[in-house]
Amino acid sequence: MLLLCRTADRPGLAGRHLLPLAALSLMSLFAVVPQAAAxxxxxxxxxxxxxxxxxxxxxxRAGERFKIVLHNEGATPVEFESRRLRQEKVMGPGVSSFVVVHPLAPGRYDIFDEFHLPEAQGVIIALDPTQASGGPRGEDAVEEAEQGLTEGGAGHE
Known part of the structure; x- marks a missing residue:
C-alpha cells in the first residue's frame, strides 16, 4: 500500500511510482495482443x-496478413530472412517459431536461409485472383489460384 498512500515526509511519492507501473502494465498488454491476433x-x-x-x-493471397510457421528440422542453426518483407528469424536446431507478414501486393517475394546460401532459397508468391487478365488462361489462372488458396496451396495449413 506504500504506493497508494502519501506520507508527510515524502509528498508525491505515490504519483512518481504509479506512472512507471502504469506504463509497464500497458507495455505488457500490447506485447500479448499481437500474439493472440496471430x-x-x-x-x-x-x-x-x-x-x-x-x-x-x-x-x-495478396492483400491479407498471414503467418508463416517456421520449423528448423536441420542439425544446424538457420536464419529465415526476406529483405523485401523486412523479416528475419534465427532459430537453433529443432526450434519452431513464426513470423507475421503484412498484406502484400501481388508479386514475388524472395525468402532464404542466410546461413545456408546459395542453396536455401525460395519465394512467396502473392496471388490476387481478381487481377488475372485476358488471354486464354485468364479465367483458368484465376480458378487455379483460388483453388490453390482455398484447398491449401503449397505449404498452407
Whole structure:
C-alpha cells in the first residue's frame, strides 16, 4: 500500500511510482495482443532443413496478413530472412517459431536461409485472383489460384 498512500515526509511519492507501473502494465498488454491476433491469421508452414526450404514456394493471397510457421528440422542453426518483407528469424536446431507478414501486393517475394546460401532459397508468391487478365488462361489462372488458396496451396495449413 506504500504506493497508494502519501506520507508527510515524502509528498508525491505515490504519483512518481504509479506512472512507471502504469506504463509497464500497458507495455505488457500490447506485447500479448499481437500474439493472440496471430492465431486467427491464415497460416503457411515452411520447414528449413540442412540448406533447403520445404516447400520452396509458398502461394498466399495478396492483400491479407498471414503467418508463416517456421520449423528448423536441420542439425544446424538457420536464419529465415526476406529483405523485401523486412523479416528475419534465427532459430537453433529443432526450434519452431513464426513470423507475421503484412498484406502484400501481388508479386514475388524472395525468402532464404542466410546461413545456408546459395542453396536455401525460395519465394512467396502473392496471388490476387481478381487481377488475372485476358488471354486464354485468364479465367483458368484465376480458378487455379483460388483453388490453390482455398484447398491449401503449397505449404498452407
Amino acid at each position: 492465431g486467427d491469421l491464415p497460416s503457411y508452414t515452411l520447414t528449413l532443413r540442412d540448406g533447403r526450404l520445404v516447400p520452396p514456394e509458398l502461394r498466399v
